[in-house]
Amino acid sequence: MVTKKGGVARKTGAPAHIAATRAGTLKDVALLAGVSISTVSRALTGKGLISEQTEKRIRQAAEAANYRPNTLARGLKTQRSRLIGLMVHNLVGTSHRLLAEVAQQRLGAAGFQVILCVTGDDAEQEARFLTTMENYRAEGLIVIPTGRNGPQLAKFAQAGVPVIAVIRRQEEQALETILHANEEGAQAGTRYLLDLGHRDIGFIVGRADTTSGRERYVGHVRALTEAGLRPDPSRIHFGAYRPETGFRACEAMLANGRRPTAIFVANHEASMGAMRFIRERAIDVPEDLSLLCYEDTPWFAWNKPAITVVDSGPQRIAELAVERLLMRLDGVPTQLEHRVDAALVIRESCAAPA
Amino acid sequence: MVTKKGGVARKTGAPAHIAATRAGTLKDVALLAGVSISTVSRALTGKGLISEQTEKRIRQAAEAANYRPNTLARGLKTQRSRLIGLMVHNLVGTSHRLLAEVAQQRLGAAGFQVILCVTGDDAEQEARFLTTMENYRAEGLIVIPTGRNGPQLAKFAQAGVPVIAVIRRQEEQALETILHANEEGAQAGTRYLLDLGHRDIGFIVGRADTTSGRERYVGHVRALTEAGLRPDPSRIHFGAYRPETGFRACEAMLANGRRPTAIFVANHEASMGAMRFIRERAIDVPEDLSLLCYEDTPWFAWNKPAITVVDSGPQRIAELAVERLLMRLDGVPTQLEHRVDAALVIRESCAAPA
DNA sequence: CTGTTAGCGCCTTCAA
DNA sequence: TTGAAGGCGCTAACAG
Numbered sequence: 001m002v003t004k005k006g007g008v009a010r011k012t013g014a015p016a017h018i019a020a021t022r023a024g025t026l027k028d029v030a031l032l033a034g035v036s037i038s039t040v041s042r043a044l045t046g047k048g049l050i051s052e053q054t055e056k057r058i059r060q061a062a063e064a065a066n067y068r069p070n071t072l073a074r075g076l077k078t079q080r081s082r083l084i085g086l087m088v089h090n091l092v093g094t095s096h097r098l099l100a101e102v103a104q105q106r107l108g109a110a111g112f113q114v115i116l117c118v119t120g121d122d123a124e125q126e127a128r129f130l131t132t133m134e135n136y137r138a139e140g141l142i143v144i145p146t147g148r149n150g151p152q153l154a155k156f157a158q159a160g161v162p163v164i165a166v167i168r169r170q171e172e173q174a175l176e177t178i179l180h181a182n183e184e185g186a187q188a189g190t191r192y193l194l195d196l197g198h199r200d201i202g203f204i205v206g207r208a209d210t211t212s213g214r215e216r217y218v219g220h221v222r223a224l225t226e227a228g229l230r231p232d233p234s235r236i237h238f239g240a241y242r243p244e245t246g247f248r249a250c251e252a253m254l255a256n257g258r259r260p261t262a263i264f265v266a267n268h269e270a271s272m273g274a275m276r277f278i279r280e281r282a283i284d285v286p287e288d289l290s291l292l293c294y295e296d297t298p299w300f301a302w303n304k305p306a307i308t309v310v311d312s313g314p315q316r317i318a319e320l321a322v323e324r325l326l327m328r329l330d331g332v333p334t335q336l337e338h339r340v341d342a343a344l345v346i347r348e349s350c351a352a353p354a
Numbered sequence: 355m356v357t358k359k360g361g362v363a364r365k366t367g368a369p370a371h372i373a374a375t376r377a378g379t380l381k382d383v384a385l386l387a388g389v390s391i392s393t394v395s396r397a398l399t400g401k402g403l404i405s406e407q408t409e410k411r412i413r414q415a416a417e418a419a420n421y422r423p424n425t426l427a428r429g430l431k432t433q434r435s436r437l438i439g440l441m442v443h444n445l446v447g448t449s450h451r452l453l454a455e456v457a458q459q460r461l462g463a464a465g466f467q468v469i470l471c472v473t474g475d476d477a478e479q480e481a482r483f484l485t486t487m488e489n490y491r492a493e494g495l496i497v498i499p500t501g502r503n504g505p506q507l508a509k510f511a512q513a514g515v516p517v518i519a520v521i522r523r524q525e526e527q528a529l530e531t532i533l534h535a536n537e538e539g540a541q542a543g544t545r546y547l548l549d550l551g552h553r554d555i556g557f558i559v560g561r562a563d564t565t566s567g568r569e570r571y572v573g574h575v576r577a578l579t580e581a582g583l584r585p586d587p588s589r590i591h592f593g594a595y596r597p598e599t600g601f602r603a604c605e606a607m608l609a610n611g612r613r614p615t616a617i618f619v620a621n622h623e624a625s626m627g628a629m630r631f632i633r634e635r636a637i638d639v640p641e642d643l644s645l646l647c648y649e650d651t652p653w654f655a656w657n658k659p660a661i662t663v664v665d666s667g668p669q670r671i672a673e674l675a676v677e678r679l680l681m682r683l684d685g686v687p688t689q690l691e692h693r694v695d696a697a698l699v700i701r702e703s704c705a706a707p708a
Numbered sequence: 709c710t711g712t713t714a715g716c717g718c719c720t721t722c723a724a
Numbered sequence: 725t726t727g728a729a730g731g732c733g734c735t736a737a738c739a740g
Contacts, residue, residue: 021512023488025717036727041719051725071489072435073717075426076732086470091455097445100454104472108479113486116440116470118458125462132467134377135425158375275656299653302629379733390711395735403709427733430716712739717732724727 024065033061084112085133087143089121094297095314102318103142123148140325145170162328166321169211178321178338180312182212185342186219186266189292189310193262194227197352202260204237204249206267216266246270250277261353262290286351305348313340378419387415438466439487441497443475448651449668456672457496477502494679499524516682520675523565532675532692534666536566539696540573540620543646543664547616548581551706556614558591558603560621570620600624604631615707616644640705659702667694
């Protein structure tokens with residue numbers, strides 16, 4: 001599987017005659033420039049109050065000494081780590097991925113560094129990471145919580161460290177939270193299918209112990225009820241955020257017996273599994289079955305047929321999360337909850353039932 | 355777009371009567387336990403040499419004082435930041451994404467934290483981040499280089515900080531590098547199309563100033579030459595790693611005039627643009643045109659037709675990168691270059707020409 | 709087994 | 725405008 005070029009491993013430790021160029025310290029620079037450490041500090045941090053010539057001399061000395069300000073030391077002194085913890089479940093989901101991209105870019109531009117954690121929605125990993133962030137004295141946190149470490153998250157807030165929860169609410173804790181408009185989105189999607197004439201709709205949704213799972217379920221049921229329909233438990237499938245969930249649910253609903261005329265996969269990760277099943281059985285979409293998904297992904301538009309979706313606005317979510325964190329870091333007080341609207345994007349995968 | 359629940363922003367700064375629970379220090383614990391600071395340090399870092407009772411007393415005191423070891427202070431003292439810089443161009447590409455996921459998980463388990471940077475393949479952002487990593491005294495680096503900051507990267511190596519370059523080689527610098535077997539992959543892909551009977555193949559590939567772009571081009575040309583064909587410049591399109599590249603190249607080759615019977619998109623990001631164009635013109639794949647892509651993505655398998663690809667082994671690349679970094683951190687000497695084999699994954703998008 | 713001492717590199721009064 | 729001094733929180737000799 002893995003081959004080393006030339007077949008033989010070439011060892012090349014740094015040649016001994018090259019002095020490992022250690023980064024210089026203020027002290028080194030001070031010695032070189034013939035001034036005191038504090039003068040160097042002032043000159044280099046641009047606090048003014050320095051004569052032009054000494055400043056120039058110090059700059060040269062800094063260059064010569066290969067000076068690099070030690071952020072750890074500075075952080076220790078100033079009690080500001082300039083570190084932000086970012087915790088997501090994975091980097092595949094568009095919301096999670098965009099959150100990471102946007103957060104890093106924007107926070108980086110604001111002078112913060114992002115420490116990343118990919119939890120895999122695992123509570124223990126989350127707990128460990130949160131502890132680590134306490135130890136690094138992170139100045140802020142953006143998290144997609146697993147929901148099972150509320151008290152630990154609350155501790156940050158109590159210590160004055162802003163925490164922004166995204167996509168999922170952390171129950172029992174008054175964290176600033178940015179959420180999808182899940183109820184509205186699921187309701188709009190369901191209503192769209194109803195308006196097309198569907199009366200038997202399969203609904204695949206996330207775990208009932210998550211914010212989005214619960215809320216989308218509520219929205220779906222509300223749309224049905226409004227249309228005078230009674231929700232049929234055999235048509236509603238809760239499940240983990242994984243392709244298998246979609247596959248199994250489709251199997252249960254489509255393999256035999258009376259089939260629904262439409263499937264609404266409101267659990268993004270499950271979409272792929274649902275599509276696999278549908279393809280394996282060669283079910284024509286939208287002729288024999290309408291398919292509606294939740295959360296847009298670039299390839300949905302290129303699929304044949306292009307997938308109609310409820311778009312949850314992940315870019316806006318990410319931007320808002322960073323925006324709010326930056327504001328909180330600036331002393332702006334907490335706002336409890338934000339909702340980002342969903343939008344129906346009609347493409348080709350839904351049609352009136354046969 | 356954004357609504358606040360209840361319409362009115364609720365302000366909830368932490369109630370003033372809750373003392374901000376500051377993290378305690380060794381000193382606090384020492385005072386509480388009635389021992390010296392160093393005793394506390396030893397007890398809490400598990401260096402042994404502590405009587406059981408004092409240890410227990412210290413643990414209780416630590417609890418009471420809400421003690422959290424300050425990683426910054428520890429790092430300053432021990433000259434070990436336990437920080438690793440991770441630099442990728444984006445998080446969409448499977449290789450980049452997996453690198454980030456795998457690196458965080460594995461390095462996290464090994465007691466390191468990952469500082470993330472998404473450069474967008476921009477040299478200035480890369481330079482800024484590298485400087486930041488110097489300042490944070492990062493202990494290691496995993497980077498997908500832009501290729502335009504070689505000297506700065508080399509400085510780390512000189513200072514004894516292991517750097518693992520991934521996917522792209524950093525010219526002129528002897529960095530440990532993990533690469534796709536690009537030539538072999540492109541050659542195998544091209545040969546596959548040739549074996550199907552294609553004699554006019556369009557080739558879309560990455561920028562010529564990148565490792566993968568150049569190498570895949572070489573592999574493609576070699577396969578053609580071996581088959582006794584002469585490369586036709588109008589059939590070869592270099593371009594940035596973006597969907598537009600694929601769209602434009604297809605436009606140039608498929609819009610009018612004599613069409614190639616197959617397209618090999620060896621620039622992953624361009625695949626989507628190519629597919630869009632093909633769909634817009636309603637060209638049937640593989641009946642009217644064979645389509646071969648490079649780098650697998652989950653949705654390729656679910657597309658209709660499922661896309662045949664040259665899989666570049668991104669998971670293995672990521673694992674190897676982390677593995678090697680960890681070894682280097684452990685003092686194992688540099689190996690210059692590693693190659694991870696490519697594999698042809700045959701699905702439905704290629705067929706013999708009409 | 710425990711305490712004392714001496715910094716790691718930096719910032720920040722306070723004097724000069 | 726500059727320097728001296730103290731300390732952020734922690735670890736690691738070195739004594740006792």
